[in-house]
Amino acid sequence: MEQVTNIFQNITEQECSQMMHCFQAAEKRYSAGSVISTYSRDSQKIGILREGQAILVRIHSDGRQTILEDLHQGDIFGEALTFENFDIGTMQVVCTENCRILFFDYACLIRRCQKACTFHSQLVHNSLQIMSRKAVQLSERLEILSQRSIREKLFCYFSILAARNGRETFQLPFSFSSLADYLAVDRSAMMRELKKMKEEGTVEVEKRRIVTIYPRQPF
Amino acid sequence: MEQVTNIFQNITEQECSQMMHCFQAAEKRYSAGSVISTYSRDSQKIGILREGQAILVRIHSDGRQTILEDLHQGDIFGEALTFENFDIGTMQVVCTENCRILFFDYACLIRRCQKACTFHSQLVHNSLQIMSRKAVQLSERLEILSQRSIREKLFCYFSILAARNGRETFQLPFSFSSLADYLAVDRSAMMRELKKMKEEGTVEVEKRRIVTIYPRQPF
DNA sequence: CTATTTTTGTTGCAAATGCAACAGTGTTAT
DNA sequence: ATAACACTGTTGCATTTGCAACAAAAATAG
Numbered sequence: 001m002e003q004v005t006n007i008f009q010n011i012t013e014q015e016c017s018q019m020m021h022c023f024q025a026a027e028k029r030y031s032a033g034s035v036i037s038t039y040s041r042d043s044q045k046i047g048i049l050r051e052g053q054a055i056l057v058r059i060h061s062d063g064r065q066t067i068l069e070d071l072h073q074g075d076i077f078g079e080a081l082t083f084e085n086f087d088i089g090t091m092q093v094v095c096t097e098n099c100r101i102l103f104f105d106y107a108c109l110i111r112r113c114q115k116a117c118t119f120h121s122q123l124v125h126n127s128l129q130i131m132s133r134k135a136v137q138l139s140e141r142l143e144i145l146s147q148r149s150i151r152e153k154l155f156c157y158f159s160i161l162a163a164r165n166g167r168e169t170f171q172l173p174f175s176f177s178s179l180a181d182y183l184a185v186d187r188s189a190m191m192r193e194l195k196k197m198k199e200e201g202t203v204e205v206e207k208r209r210i211v212t213i214y215p216r217q218p219f
Numbered sequence: 220m221e222q223v224t225n226i227f228q229n230i231t232e233q234e235c236s237q238m239m240h241c242f243q244a245a246e247k248r249y250s251a252g253s254v255i256s257t258y259s260r261d262s263q264k265i266g267i268l269r270e271g272q273a274i275l276v277r278i279h280s281d282g283r284q285t286i287l288e289d290l291h292q293g294d295i296f297g298e299a300l301t302f303e304n305f306d307i308g309t310m311q312v313v314c315t316e317n318c319r320i321l322f323f324d325y326a327c328l329i330r331r332c333q334k335a336c337t338f339h340s341q342l343v344h345n346s347l348q349i350m351s352r353k354a355v356q357l358s359e360r361l362e363i364l365s366q367r368s369i370r371e372k373l374f375c376y377f378s379i380l381a382a383r384n385g386r387e388t389f390q391l392p393f394s395f396s397s398l399a400d401y402l403a404v405d406r407s408a409m410m411r412e413l414k415k416m417k418e419e420g421t422v423e424v425e426k427r428r429i430v431t432i433y434p435r436q437p438f
Numbered sequence: 439c440t441a442t443t444t445t446t447g448t449t450g451c452a453a454a455t456g457c458a459a460c461a462g463t464g465t466t467a468t
Numbered sequence: 469a470t471a472a473c474a475c476t477g478t479t480g481c482a483t484t485t486g487c488a489a490c491a492a493a494a495a496t497a498g
Binding site: 056058067068069070076080081109110111120121124125127128129131132134135136138139140141142143145146147148163184185186 | 351355357404
């Protein structure tokens with residue numbers, strides 16, 4: 001079974017164009033910094049982030065705002081999907097990069113349309129996959145951030161990457177600066193810790209290539 | 220619109236029992252510490268956590284394990300929903316409390332059964348709601364844990380609770396010990412910080428009743 | 439190729455944090 | 469009623485961390 005990253009995965013070109021019509025789909029572009037107003041205006045639409053990055057924010061009464069969710073390529077969003085018991089209009093989707101977004105009717109996703117398109121099951125499956133994979137990713141990062149020290153955070157993240165790669169060696173997916181952001185720690189403090197770990201021989205670092213050397217397990 | 224916490228919300232009793240048959244549903248009980256083996260054996264089943272708590276863990280080759288997800292009441296899980304590009308059998312759902320779990324066929328959820336039950340849309344809608352609400356919750360905690368200091372973490376969490384309650388006063392949903400766990404900080408350090416904040420007058424604490432006093436916004 | 443920007447690597451220092459340990463208070467079980 | 473247990477509140481101390489600041493290397497743009 002393959003990994004689902006695209007809501008239209010395993011749906012043919014032909015079915016897609018058929019569906020676009022069926023669902024009254026429309027693609028729109030937004031520039032970095034702009035607010036996707038369709039979000040609050042038409043709660044019946046859901047959006048698929050085809051390209052770019054965005055955030056889902058909640059606006060507090062005092063003007064402060066909380067980031068509720070980070071949205072990346074392939075993510076699905078829409079009021080129909082995030083409704084909680086707070087007021088409509090207090091939430092916004094804001095583009096942090098130039099975005100390309102495909103909107104379509106939420107009702108179409110959850111029930112079959114008149115024409116009884118056969119790919120509906122696949123579409124629902126893909127949606128569920130994308131959302132549950134997101135939960136796993138978020139939980140993964142939560143586990144990392146729950147670690148108390150920088151050293152533990154590094155270890156935790158490294159072992160996830162190692163496991164994902166199936167070996168003790170792997171490539172960092174981003175720069176050390178971004179790594180510090182991802183681990184939510186100070187970059188210089190992280191570098192210092194990394195240096196110590198190298199000296200102690202618990203990791204080997206060469207550019208973005210990392211080799212983890214697990215300490216002997218006590219038992 | 221109301222908050223969806225139960226996958227069967229807005230589905231009548233009658234439809235439910237009809238569905239149970241339709242979906243070959245079965246409820247099982249697990250005691251704390253036990254592994255839900257159905258998870259890896261029958262990948263076509265999904266589970267609904269009706270009662271209790273569980274975790275989704277990945278078992279590494281060296282015996283170590285990573286918690287991928289925390290599962291709480293109402294959560295949906297199943298291999299069909301969490302499959303990534305790692306081996307089957309390396310993941311387990313382990314009960315951390317006594318659990319009551321309802322299993323049913325995943326295929327039934329995503330496509331209409333022979334009898335064309337009308338509540339399918341509702342079921343799919345509920346599933347999507349539950350999963351997206353989970354993403355919001357996880358992101359919320361991520362934002363909190365991304366804060367650098369204990370003070371910022373407290374503020375961040377308190378303002379989320381305040382916003383949720385619609386006022387500056389609210390009740391902590393759990394003990395201070397649990398709060399420290401939730402914020403992933405040392406309890407005594409948190410108490411110390413809380414004391415400082417009380418002295419400075421930025422919060423009022425009386426048992427589990429918290430009043431946040433926002434500092435004047437600079438502009 | 440050169441200028442500019444981003445990333446990496448370092449350090450001193452003050453402040454924040456975790457740890458350990460203990461006492462007091464409240465809660466629950468027997 | 470009393471014991472057992474969980475939660476709260478506190479403190480000293482060693483360690484870790486964040487911050488600020490700077491230099492060098494690497495990547496990118498013009």
